[in-house]
Amino acid sequence: MRILTGGFSHESNSLNPIITGEDDFVVLRGGELAEQAVFSRHSSAGIIATLKKAGAEVIPTVLARAVPNGVVSAPFYQKIKAELLDRAREALERGPVDGVCLALHGSMKVEGGLCAEGDLCGALRKILPGIPFTAALDMHATITPELLRAVDAFAGYKTAPHTDSYETGELAAGMLLQALDTGKKLYTAAQHVPMMIAGEKSETAAEPMRSLIAACKALEKPAPGRMLAASLLLGFPWADCEYNAVTVLVSAFWEDKDRADQEARNLAEELWRRRGEFRFRTEYYRSKEALAAAYAAVMEKGERPVFVSDSGDNPTGGAAGDATEFLEEILATMDQADRLPGPLLYSGFYDAPAAAACAGAGEGAEIDITLGGNWDTLNGRKIPLRVRVKKIVPDFGPYHSALALVSYRNILISITSKHIGFGDGDLLPALGVNAADHCLVVVKLGYLEPCFRSIAARAIMATSRGCTNELLETIPYRKVKRPIYPLDPGMDWRPRQRSG
Numbered sequence: 001m002r003i004l005t006g007g008f009s010h011e012s013n014s015l016n017p018i019i020t021g022e023d024d025f026v027v028l029r030g031g032e033l034a035e036q037a038v039f040s041r042h043s044s045a046g047i048i049a050t051l052k053k054a055g056a057e058v059i060p061t062v063l064a065r066a067v068p069n070g071v072v073s074a075p076f077y078q079k080i081k082a083e084l085l086d087r088a089r090e091a092l093e094r095g096p097v098d099g100v101c102l103a104l105h106g107s108m109k110v111e112g113g114l115c116a117e118g119d120l121c122g123a124l125r126k127i128l129p130g131i132p133f134t135a136a137l138d139m140h141a142t143i144t145p146e147l148l149r150a151v152d153a154f155a156g157y158k159t160a161p162h163t164d165s166y167e168t169g170e171l172a173a174g175m176l177l178q179a180l181d182t183g184k185k186l187y188t189a190a191q192h193v194p195m196m197i198a199g200e201k202s203e204t205a206a207e208p209m210r211s212l213i214a215a216c217k218a219l220e221k222p223a224p225g226r227m228l229a230a231s232l233l234l235g236f237p238w239a240d241c242e243y244n245a246v247t248v249l250v251s252a253f254w255e256d257k258d259r260a261d262q263e264a265r266n267l268a269e270e271l272w273r274r275r276g277e278f279r280f281r282t283e284y285y286r287s288k289e290a291l292a293a294a295y296a297a298v299m300e301k302g303e304r305p306v307f308v309s310d311s312g313d314n315p316t317g318g319a320a321g322d323a324t325e326f327l328e329e330i331l332a333t334m335d336q337a338d339r340l341p342g343p344l345l346y347s348g349f350y351d352a353p354a355a356a357a358c359a360g361a362g363e364g365a366e367i368d369i370t371l372g373g374n375w376d377t378l379n380g381r382k383i384p385l386r387v388r389v390k391k392i393v394p395d396f397g398p399y400h401s402a403l404a405l406v407s408y409r410n411i412l413i414s415i416t417s418k419h420i421g422f423g424d425g426d427l428l429p430a431l432g433v434n435a436a437d438h439c440l441v442v443v444k445l446g447y448l449e450p451c452f453r454s455i456a457a458r459a460i461m462a463t464s465r466g467c468t469n470e471l472l473e474t475i476p477y478r479k480v481k482r483p484i485y486p487l488d489p490g491m492d493w494r495p496r497q498r499s500g
């Protein structure tokens, strides 16, 4: 069996003015992809390991991944697409290809508004018609008609924060192998539910996601006539797109298609019935009140570390990472920040010029920089600060970002030269910082990643301004199809009888 694999994965925030380009992506080609040393927990690694374990010949094409950010550069998208298609054609010249399994996100957008996955998979399908084609998707995938036409079966992440990317790849590859082993055709039932869900309302440890995901898993339990994969794809609310919706996908063998249709309807109905239960699970306030609550928790109750998420500017949700509303709130209350029992840690800012200035000055230097406001000029402005450079890391992580740690009075701030986000548990340790040692930690994140959740004495979410504004009702959408919940809270909806 010869199975073609690869992927192109990005979550594109259309509210963010940054164009995500070649420098932002890590691209693995051919043998590099097959070895999978760089992204060993990604769905692509799960796909390749599963195929190899089954004795299949893996045909690695290309895998391109970047941290969520603004929409993808059109020339770069076309370049990677062409390369993937060329490698597929070359593989065909060497012999028959039996199946395809790709690692995708599902909410990648290209400059001009193109929904990337449908375009990419549609083009690949033309080269490889009539063979089984499966894909692993992020939970925040936006499902378009083009994608449904091109791909036979899908597996989506079942955890938020996402910790099961690898396992999702295993499931996607497993479905493909089962189809090839049995010679049975694959089928996917789809129900689009007109809802948008703010990222921080969908943690899978909490209701209603906990029981909705349990219902998906129950359908996948080994049993005669079982469904191969049941997925809730929540869409991505920070892209203004006509296809924004939550989609239920149930993939099965063709012979079980009626049951798949019925199960997709049931899940969609249950999701809609429980729409009002999608709520923030942590206490949340606007920035000013969030900061006041955090000071009170540290100073009056002795809670530490207290975490505050600067959630409106969460780069792992594709925000710019340089909005300054929350920083300005801190600077406006510096007398309180200075009285904290230890430095307030702020992680951090994506600011390439500031990172370069710090690296140029060197550790120990005191310099004038501006922080923020390079990209998100709607929600940020350049804040002048005289800082002490505490630490420089010239090359961090798979995206090769420089890091800087600076101090300003009683604040410590991390700065990245690349748009890599602040959810990576290795970032602060690389700067010699242990978040647990700090009384108050502000992170540009939404829900806390496990590395922070496990040490937080208290988690507060600031619904700050930025490109990942959690208050969807306040975003001026132009393309999103109406009515949609919760923008149109009084609307009614029922699932369609037929899927698609």
Ligand SMILES: [Zn+2]
Pocket: 138, 139, 140, 162
């Ligand atoms: Zn996601």
